[in-house]
Amino acid sequence: MAGFNTQLVHGKEIKDNNTGAVNIPVYNSSTYQYPKVGENVRWDYARSGNPTREFLEKQIAQLEHGACGFAFASGMAAIHAAFAIFRPGDHILIGDQLYGGTYRLLNQYFKLQGIAFTTVDTRNLEKVEAAIQNNTKAIYFEPVTNPLLQVTSVREIATIAKRHNLLTIVDNTFLTPYLQRPLELGADLVVHSATKYLSGHSDVIAGLVVAKTAALGQKIYFVQNALGGVLSPESANLVRRGIQTLGVRMEREQQNVAALIEFLQQRPEVVQLNYPGIAGTKDHAIAARECRGYGGVFSFVLDANTDATTFVNNLHLLKLAVSLGAVESLVELPYEMSHAELPPQERIQAGITPQLIRCAIGIEDCEDLIADIRAALAVARKKTAASV
Ligand SMILES: Cc1ncc(COP(=O)(O)O)c(C=O)c1O
Incomplete structure (x- = not known):
């Protein structure tokens, strides 16, 4: 075959x-x-x-x-x-x-x-x-x-x-x-x-x-x-x-995700990263057994000193939009967007907090994606610090 x-x-x-x-x-x-x-x-x-x-x-x-x-x-x-x-x-x-x-x-x-x-x-x-x-x-x-x-x-x-x-x-x-x-x-x-x-x-x-x-x-x-x-x-x-082109897109998207995960793991504003490709979790162990790769979507939680809304509003390359799986990178705030229909209590209980960000990564140059995220984090951090 x-x-x-x-x-x-x-x-x-x-x-x-x-x-x-x-x-x-x-x-x-x-x-x-x-x-x-x-x-x-x-x-x-x-x-x-x-x-x-x-x-x-x-x-x-x-x-x-x-x-x-x-x-x-x-x-x-x-x-x-x-x-x-x-x-x-x-x-x-x-x-x-x-x-x-x-x-x-x-x-x-x-x-x-x-x-x-x-x-x-x-x-x-x-x-x-x-x-x-x-x-x-x-x-x-x-x-x-x-x-x-x-x-x-x-x-x-x-x-x-x-x-x-x-x-x-x-x-x-x-x-x-x-x-x-x-x-x-x-x-x-x-x-x-x-x-x-x-x-x-x-x-x-x-x-x-x-x-x-x-x-x-x-x-x-x-x-x-x-x-x-x-x-x-x-x-x-x-x-x-x-x-x-599914294969080439997936490979490229996963390469970009790996680079972004590495970048975010170093950032003090990021308190949690959700991606089955990160070793050491039960999710990873199952995915490693049953999947050929971990996909192009991940999510992360920002600390209390970083304003999540300011962060996503200041991303320019990552477009603020629901959906996923396309050549362009998208970002969304599940609490305010994709999961807004759930009552607040249920959202929080499910782990969908206002600080949770979801990214669906495309095939752009990952240096540009990293630069976009770095710049938006700086704005989100500064604004919060100024308002305290
Ligand atoms: C996992 C999953 N299943 C089903 C759907 C529904 O698909 P469609 O929007 O093409 O009707 C979506 C849409 O976001 C989805 O993310």
């Missing part, structure tokens, strides 16, 4: 036209001609299937080592499809540090459809096992959480799930198949916000689901076709193109 980077660039070749084009065309056709009434056609209507979308679907299935892939109009639509295969009366265990939008979908939508959820710290295997009920059908989690970068073992959760005949569903947005392949570690379904690393340029909203087996894939396909939240051909093409 071709190497992973070769697979990223080429996908599964389909010879569908005679132009010699090296890329799959963007097929902007909503419908397809039948040669004759009653004749079987590969394509009939673009909600049910589109060649550009199918290229991407096969590409992600190949990279995740699954049986089939499905492309949706957003990460949330993909996650919706994964949960839509369950029935009223089912119970699902969910990680306690899920992306906020997922938490909202489960609690404010799927609960009303009769599906029950129990939130559990998936790093605590005894608690996971104890939370399983007679009607439990699945365990859903993010192996690396946001914004604290806590790591759950996919292999250990999948082992518990198998013992109890449950599905393991993993949101692999942060790591991507370049760094971790959950299906190989025992998971059954993988979901992605392809908006992030897979597309990689902050220019498309997209979601993907990969099923380990064709039987599970059929259930996802039913939801995709019946509900219709499909990815457009243009967006499918952008994700396809982004995937081609």
